[in-house]
Amino acid sequence: MDKHIINSLSQYCTVAQKQSLAKMTTLRIGGEADIVLYPETEISLEPIFAVLKENNIPYKVIGKGSDLLCSDKPFHGAIIRLDKNFTNMYFDEELVTVQAGASIIALSIEAMKKGLSGLEFCSGIPGTVGGAIFMNAGAYKSSMEHIIDSVFVYHDGIFQWLSNKDCKFGYRTSVFQQHTDWLILGAKIKLVKQDYKLIEKLMEDRRERRMASQPLDYPSCGSVFRNPEKGNAWEYIDGIGYRGKKHGGALVSEKHCNFILNYDGASAKEYMELVNEIKAKVKEKYDIELHTEMELFNWD
Ligand SMILES: Cc1cc2nc3c(=O)[nH]c(=O)nc-3n(C[C@H](O)[C@H](O)[C@H](O)COP(=O)(O)OP(=O)(O)OC[C@H]3O[C@@H](n4cnc5c(N)ncnc54)[C@H](O)[C@@H]3O)c2cc1C
Numbered sequence: 001m002d003k004h005i006i007n008s009l010s011q012y013c014t015v016a017q018k019q020s021l022a023k024m025t026t027l028r029i030g031g032e033a034d035i036v037l038y039p040e041t042e043i044s045l046e047p048i049f050a051v052l053k054e055n056n057i058p059y060k061v062i063g064k065g066s067d068l069l070c071s072d073k074p075f076h077g078a079i080i081r082l083d084k085n086f087t088n089m090y091f092d093e094e095l096v097t098v099q100a101g102a103s104i105i106a107l108s109i110e111a112m113k114k115g116l117s118g119l120e121f122c123s124g125i126p127g128t129v130g131g132a133i134f135m136n137a138g139a140y141k142s143s144m145e146h147i148i149d150s151v152f153v154y155h156d157g158i159f160q161w162l163s164n165k166d167c168k169f170g171y172r173t174s175v176f177q178q179h180t181d182w183l184i185l186g187a188k189i190k191l192v193k194q195d196y197k198l199i200e201k202l203m204e205d206r207r208e209r210r211m212a213s214q215p216l217d218y219p220s221c222g223s224v225f226r227n228p229e230k231g232n233a234w235e236y237i238d239g240i241g242y243r244g245k246k247h248g249g250a251l252v253s254e255k256h257c258n259f260i261l262n263y264d265g266a267s268a269k270e271y272m273e274l275v276n277e278i279k280a281k282v283k284e285k286y287d288i289e290l291h292t293e294m295e296l297f298n299w300d
Pocket of ligand 1: 026060061062063064065066067068082100101124125126127128129130131132133134135136137138139176182183184185216220221222223295
């Protein structure tokens with residue numbers, strides 16, 4: 001990328017050049033991004049976005065990359081990451097104000113230590129607060145929409161608090177998926193006081209359940225397919241006989257067949273071919289359209 005652009009951006013944030021997206025995602029797949037930006041403060045955002053706009057540089061915010069399948073090709077643009085400098089958490093009675101780059105697991109542990117209940121479902125979700133809000137991440141019949149009071153957003157030069165209702169949460173969706181240029185900067189989360197020991201026990205039970213049911217020893221992006229209206233995605237994948245199916249370096253997990261693992265240096269192409277094969281077979285056998293839960297990034 002042009003030296004002048006790098007110099008301009010460097011005045012407002014840390015800039016890293018030629019960074020592998022594979023290293024920024026839990027699936028460990030993806031080409032190289034031209035630049036990665038680590039903003040340090042809110043006031044640096046306006047000039048950063050002005051430089052990107054002036055130079056027609058596309059950008060993408062990435063949290064922990066735990067819900068992304070990046071293509072193998074290079075991304076000629078900027079990745080923006082908040083997980084270095086936007087990680088503060090402020091606890092005030094039952095209200096937590098947290099920055100978007102904080103790990104949702106770290107937040108759930110802090111809440112537990114303070115005897116605050118509501119975030120237990122997050123304890124095994126390896127994302128940031130921003131990514132969890134964007135996805136309305138959830139588990140065990142709870143999700144972000146149940147605990148979010150409001151979300152702090154930056155877009156078009158404006159800083160704004162959106163109410164829970166404004167976020168239009170649904171099953172793994174939120175208003176942010178229709179406004180991918182918006183930057184989630186933080187949130188207020190409502191929790192309730194509870195005995196620390198009870199919260200710890202619940203989190204421990206869930207951790208054990210995850211360990212028993214999920215293949216956590218290989219890179220993945222969690223569940224690959226959303227559950228369709230009827231039944232569970234894994235049942236259909238099992239039904240077409242794809243449990244344990246291998247394609248190149250990608251493997252449908254034996255333990256949980258809605259997880260496709262990067263078992264042996266899979267390329268994005270191989271991974272996607274397996275995803276598409278499953279979709280086609282499920283459609284053919286059950287007349288059900290499976291939709292991916294993870295997001296495809298930097299594909300044509
Ligand atoms: C082992 C494993 C288990 C998982 N279990 C679950 C589970 O139980 N439930 C569940 O719901 N998910 C689960 N996931 C998926 C994933 O962890 C969640 O969706 C998580 O919330 C994604 O957060 P992230 O920070 O990694 O987002 P990323 O994957 O980095 O990004 C996802 C999307 O959010 C956007 N985004 C991220 N941060 C911001 C921001 N600050 N502002 C605007 N947009 C932003 C990105 O641009 C992208 O479009 C699992 C994944 C793995 C690997």
